[in-house]
Amino acid sequence: MASRAAAVPALRCLSRRAPALRNRMSVQSALVARRCFSTTECRPFTSASTRAFKHTTESYPDIQRDSRFSKVTEEHVKYFKEILGSGSAVLESVTNDAAQDDIEPFNGDWMKKYRGHCRLVLRPGSTEEVSKILKYCNDNMLAVVPQGGNTGLVGGSVPVFDEIVINMGRMNQVRDFDDVSGTLVVDAGVILEAADKFLSEKGYIFPLDLGAKGSCQIGGNVACNAGGLRLLRYGSLHGNVLGIEAVLPDGTIVDDLWKLRKNNTGYDLKQLFIGGEGTIGIITGISIQCPQRPKAVNVAFFGLESFEQTQQAFREAKSHLSEILSAFELMDNQAHTLVQRVTQNKRPLEGEYPFYCLVETSGSNTEHDSEKLQAFLEDVMEKGIVADGTLAENETQIQSLWAWREGIAEALGHLGGVYKYDVSIPLKEMYGLVEDTRARINEAGLLGDTEEHPVIDVVGYGHMGDSNLHLNIATRHFDKRVEKVLEPFVYEWIKERQGSISAEHGLGLAKKKYIGYSRSDTMIELMKQIKKLYDPNGIMNPYKYI
Amino acid sequence: MSALRILVPVKRVIDYAVKPRVNKAQTGVETNVKHSMNPFDELSVEESVRIREKKSAPGGVEDICVISAGPPKAQDTLRTAMAMGADRAIHVETKEGEDLEPLSVAKLLKSVVEQQKSNLVILGKQSIDDDANQTGQMLAGLLGWPQATQASKVMFEKEGDAVTVTREVDGGSETVRAKLPMVITTDLRLNEPRYASLPNIMKAKKKPLEKKKLEDFGITAERRLKIVKVTEPPPRQGGGKVDDVDGLVSKLKELGAL
Numbered sequence: 007m008a009s010r011a012a013a014v015p016a017l018r019c020l021s022r023r024a025p026a027l028r029n030r031m032s033v034q035s036a037l038v039a040r041r042c043f044s045t046t047e048c049r050p051f052t053s054a055s056t057r058a059f060k061h062t063t064e065s066y067p068d069i070q071r072d073s074r075f076s077k078v079t080e081e082h083v084k085y086f087k088e089i090l091g092s093g094s095a096v097l098e099s100v101t102n103d104a105a106q107d108d109i110e111p112f113n114g115d116w117m118k119k120y121r122g123h124c125r126l127v128l129r130p131g132s133t134e135e136v137s138k139i140l141k142y143c144n145d146n147m148l149a150v151v152p153q154g155g156n157t158g159l160v161g162g163s164v165p166v167f168d169e170i171v172i173n174m175g176r177m178n179q180v181r182d183f184d185d186v187s188g189t190l191v192v193d194a195g196v197i198l199e200a201a202d203k204f205l206s207e208k209g210y211i212f213p214l215d216l217g218a219k220g221s222c223q224i225g226g227n228v229a230c231n232a233g234g235l236r237l238l239r240y241g242s243l244h245g246n247v248l249g250i251e252a253v254l255p256d257g258t259i260v261d262d263l264w265k266l267r268k269n270n271t272g273y274d275l276k277q278l279f280i281g282g283e284g285t286i287g288i289i290t291g292i293s294i295q296c297p298q299r300p301k302a303v304n305v306a307f308f309g310l311e312s313f314e315q316t317q318q319a320f321r322e323a324k325s326h327l328s329e330i331l332s333a334f335e336l337m338d339n340q341a342h343t344l345v346q347r348v349t350q351n352k353r354p355l356e357g358e359y360p361f362y363c364l365v366e367t368s369g370s371n372t373e374h375d376s377e378k379l380q381a382f383l384e385d386v387m388e389k390g391i392v393a394d395g396t397l398a399e400n401e402t403q404i405q406s407l408w409a410w411r412e413g414i415a416e417a418l419g420h421l422g423g424v425y426k427y428d429v430s431i432p433l434k435e436m437y438g439l440v441e442d443t444r445a446r447i448n449e450a451g452l453l454g455d456t457e458e459h460p461v462i463d464v465v466g467y468g469h470m471g472d473s474n475l476h477l478n479i480a481t482r483h484f485d486k487r488v489e490k491v492l493e494p495f496v497y498e499w500i501k502e503r504q505g506s507i508s509a510e511h512g513l514g515l516a517k518k519k520y521i522g523y524s525r526s527d528t529m530i531e532l533m534k535q536i537k538k539l540y541d542p543n544g545i546m547n548p549y550k551y552i
Numbered sequence: 553m554s555a556l557r558i559l560v561p562v563k564r565v566i567d568y569a570v571k572p573r574v575n576k577a578q579t580g581v582e583t584n585v586k587h588s589m590n591p592f593d594e595l596s597v598e599e600s601v602r603i604r605e606k607k608s609a610p611g612g613v614e615d616i617c618v619i620s621a622g623p624p625k626a627q628d629t630l631r632t633a634m635a636m637g638a639d640r641a642i643h644v645e646t647k648e649g650e651d652l653e654p655l656s657v658a659k660l661l662k663s664v665v666e667q668q669k670s671n672l673v674i675l676g677k678q679s680i681d682d683d684a685n686q687t688g689q690m691l692a693g694l695l696g697w698p699q700a701t702q703a704s705k706v707m708f709e710k711e712g713d714a715v716t717v718t719r720e721v722d723g724g725s726e727t728v729r730a731k732l733p734m735v736i737t738t739d740l741r742l743n744e745p746r747y748a749s750l751p752n753i754m755k756a757k758k759k760p761l762e763k764k765k766l767e768d769f770g771i772t773a774e775r776r777l778k779i780v781k782v783t784e785p786p787p788r789q790g791g792g793k794v795d796d797v798d799g800l801v802s803k804l805k806e807l808g809a810l
Contacts, residue, residue, distance in 0.1 A: 093796040302586075307747075354747045372586075387750055395750035399632045400588030401569030403747065 059118040062166050062515065069549055071167045075149045078126050078168060082148065086128055089138045095176065097127040112171045115164050116157060117419065117426075119484070120515060122165030124151075131176045133251060133259060133290040139172060140288065141257025149545045152284035154226025155197065157218035159426055160514030162283050163226065166549045172288060174225050180204055181291065189248060189265045191293040194225025211299040213240035217412045225289045231281030233510030235412075238471035239332040239368065240297055243280055250276040251291035255541045265293050278536065283512050284547045286540035300332070300368030302375045305404045306383060308395040309359030313437040316361050318391045320433075320470055323365055326382035330375050333366035335411045336475075337467035338440065341418075344463060344480060345410055348417035354407060355394050363470065364411050414467050414478075421462055423484040425492060427477040429500050430509035436475050439499055440466030443477060443492070450491045460485035474509040497523040515550045554713075555614035556732075558600045559670035560638060561661055562593040562620050564629040565681040572681075574784050581681075581782065589629045592676025594636075594745040595738040599706060600674055601637030602743060609708045615639055619664055621657065623648050627761065634756035635748035641761045650773050654682075658690035663769040665695060671733040677702050688737035698730035702739040 063069065076082075083100050090096050099106040106125070114121040130136045143150050149169040156163045165171060174195035182191040188210050192201055199219040202212040214227055216234035226232075228250070231243050240246065249264035262276045279289050310316050320334050339360050346353055355362075369375040379397070386392040398404040418424045431439060444464040447453045453461040460481045468475040477496065481488060497507050501523040508517050508524070521530060533552050537544075566572055567588040572581040589597075597618065604613035618633040620626040621644040630641035644660065646652065652660070665673060678685035692699035700706075700717035704725060707716045713732040718725050720739045748756070766773060794800045804810045 093798065306750075308750075352744060355749065383750055384754065387754065392750070396747035397750065397753055399635075399748065401567040401586055402591075405569065 059114065059121055062120045062122060062161065062164075065119075066166075066515075069166060072149070072544070072548060074147060074543075075167075075169075075545070075548070076147045078148065078170065082142075082146065083126060085142060086126070086139065089142075090128065090130060090135060095129045095131065097129070099125045109171075112153060112156070112173060113164060115161055117159065117424065119423070120161035120164050120166075122151075123168050124165040124171050125168060127171040127173055129173045129176045133177075133253065136172070136253045136288055136290050137257045137259050140253050140255050143170065143545055144255045144257070144543055147543060147545065149548050151547050152225075152229065152288045154195065154223035154229070155218065155221040156226075157222040158226070158230060158514060159428070159511045160508070160516040162230065162512055162514030162547065162550055166515065169548065174223060174288070174290070177225075177290060178223075182293075183208065184265065187265070188296040188298065189293055190296050191249075191263065191265070191291065192224055193291055194228075194289050195223050196225075198222050198224055198227060205296055206299055209299050210296045211236075212296060213246045213294065214243065217415055224292055224294075228280055228292055229282060229284050229289055230512045231510070233469070233472065233474065235333055235335070235469070237510075238334060238469065243294075244277060246295050247276065247280055247292060248295055249293040250279050250289055252276075252279050252287040252289045254287045255543065255546055259290075260287065263291055263293050267295065278540075281512065283514065283551050285537055285551045286546060288546075298370075300370060302367075302369050302372035303332075303404060304367045304375055304379050305398040305407050306365045306379065306395060307354050307398075307407045307410070308363045308365070308386075308392045309355045309357065310361040310363060310391070311359060311393050313361060315391050316363055316470065317433060318389075319363055319365075319386055322386050322389075322391065323382060326385060327365075327367055327378055330367040330369040330378060331365070331471075332368040333364065333469075334471040335364040335366075335468070336470040337362050337364075337411055337414060338437075338465055340463045341414050341465035341467045341478075342410065344421065344465065345413050345417040348420045349409075349413065351406070351409075354396050354410065357394060359393055362410075364407060366408075411467070414465070414476075418465070418478055418480045421480050422482040425479040425481065425484075425488065426511070427492075427496055427507075428474070428509050428511040429477060429496075429505055429507055430472070430474050431500060431503055431505035433470070433473045435503050436468075436470075436473060437466060439475065439496070440464060440477055442499060443479070443496065446491055446495060447479065447488070450487070452485075452488055452491065457482065460488050472509070494520070494523075500524070513551050518550055518552070521552060554671070555611040556603070556609050556672050557615045557668065557670045558603070558613060558617070559661070559665055559668060559673045560593070560596045560600050560616060560618045560633065561657070561673070561675050561687070562597065562618050562629055562633050563590045563676075563679045563681075564588070564620065564622050564626045565590045565679055568680055574782050578781050578783060579779060587625065587629075589632055590676050590679045590681075591745075592678060592680070592738055592740070593633075594676075595740065595742050596674040596676055597633045597636050597638060598743045598745040599703075599738060601746075603706070603708075604637070610711055611713075615668075617642065617668055617670070619644065619661070621646055621652055621660060621766070630761060631753075631756050632748060634759045634761075635753040636746060637752070638759075640759055642764060643761060644764045644766060644769070646766065646773060651775070652773055653775055653777065654684045654686035655690055655776070656771055656773060657687050658694055660766070660769050660771045661687070661691050662694045663771070665691075673735045675735070675737050677737040677739055688735055692735040695733075695735070697734050699735040699737070700728050700730060701737040703736050704739050704741040706736060706742070 078100055080101050083098050087096050097108050099109055109127055112127045113124050128139055151165045151169045151171050153163045153171050153173045177193035177195040179193045205212055214234050215236045228243055249262050251263045252260045323331055323334055342362055367375050367379055398407050447461050447464055462480040465478050497520050500507055506524045507520050564587050567586040568591055570585045575582050600616045603609055616638045617640050618630055618638040619642040620630050627643050634641055675688045702720040703717045704720050705718035714729055716729045718727050794803055
């Protein structure tokens, strides 16, 4: 599945052509590109585009800067330059205003929703450097934001005010790999796709995969407990991460980088860092259990007439495919249509259906898998659960079918601003949220085909296998009226059904104030105690999380 | 004119999204990887089915027959072609590792064309594993038929049996016209192959697949060429990273570029 990657596959025969035919090659690669567009969220950061959007402080005027925090001075900068040495490890506009352009990419998120006022970016190259930085910041009351690939969706990885960004991108080495157990030890800044490529050469696979794999870093993935496309098969990071090396705000290095699957000796403190969103420390190293890479991957794509039928199809998929089922993804026709509109690709199925499902199997034996898949397909066709469908006949079709699902987030981004809700709701009622939200937006007269309507469409898609729905409201531009219709409506809807307001994206800045919809006061109080215990000065990723 | 009887040869090759690796003995590439239909052959199947669907041939399409000479697994490829819309298939079984050279394939196809009374053969311009780009031309030669290679557009005249084909050539396109029966080889801009739908995949299982042997056509898999050695292209020399502008400048100086 590594080949389901960002790179557009060029036909092998063409890449071997003589130079005289190169002009034809470019045409062809464009043609192939149309069939399989990049699945990695593209983040074309130029300072101009980053500068063009609003500061978070403007969008959220009620957030006040915590006056306990010091402002970054030339003296601070001097210290950091001393400990980090090399020029590229310290980016600052404190002493040199012109350098602000270099800092802007670290200041804003890729959705252009959150943008801070940071004037100092530190890029440590080792755990010891991280430790020195944090100790100094803690002693001098300097607030910090740990940052990985900055692909987050809730504004957790960018500053709000003038917090110092600690970007982990330079810590990008694979430390160790055990070929027998499949345990991989990496620096926090290793890019997910790079780790997966490394593993694929050894016959292993990274247990996590997501649309942003070409940019996101493993440290960030772990800090946010990212879910992604392989969770159904390989489980969450809480189970797969075997050990963590992290640095606490006072500079203490937490060396819990075990490689053991079993270790019942005391509290499992590493779990606090998984999904901790950098609020109690910075993860610098990870050891993770990686499964054997499946040799045979098959993908089928269905059109279905109702949400009821997608549930039946999921039920049947589990019973027919059991251990080889590796993904069951859902998208509605609205999402499918918008992807089509942006990519201009030919739809995989002739007719239009209200729902589409993508089913992936991964196993060790192609024939065995195909046989099971065939039986499953025949069954759902015969029972009339599935209206139409197709089966990928080759690797390229596998990639382009996946692009219809993985490319949704990117396609919506091309159309304008997107309000994203990543929620977990008991499967039965899952799609009701999309229907109710669509009706509400419609009633408010916000949805339409013309410029005066801010909303283009309300779409739902997600990981059916994990009861995880992505409710996205694609807009031409962000509009307060839309926000008022959506919130707190969406959260209340979810609370009534005992769902979670954040399934895999985390809390960050976006959902900080809504945590009460999914957690009790007692739970929140306990969380606050932990935060206070490890970060008494509150310098770690302030204004966010809890 | 009479109705078309189209013959579409297809080949099972290493999937083009898979990076081939040379085996340890350097006699060929590792074959224990995902295989699928040669992409150029997908275009041929798609084009044949479109000729039928769009009713572009004045006499209509009577038959679309796909044929593959290869190991037992080539039947999967034939089923895929039938799921895309071919009517029936012929599988000429060869032993694992027994490779046919283009001339043998062309001789085999000639004999099939005569048996099946085909009047149009649409082939991929080449297979992506051997890259020979010879079979179509040799077949046209053996049959004494006109050939239009590297087609990017195939048009039938409203009456009669003339076919106009736009060909991909260096620096542009060339339009040629010939009368049936003829041989066409396909190039990448011709069409965009469809996904086989589930109902059609099911139907394809019930379509006739005839099993044959090379001997049935009086062909032997003799080789005129011996593969001496297969090697990978030299690995790309990786680039280096510099930390900052100063590093870049000193690196450039070191290389004598400044």
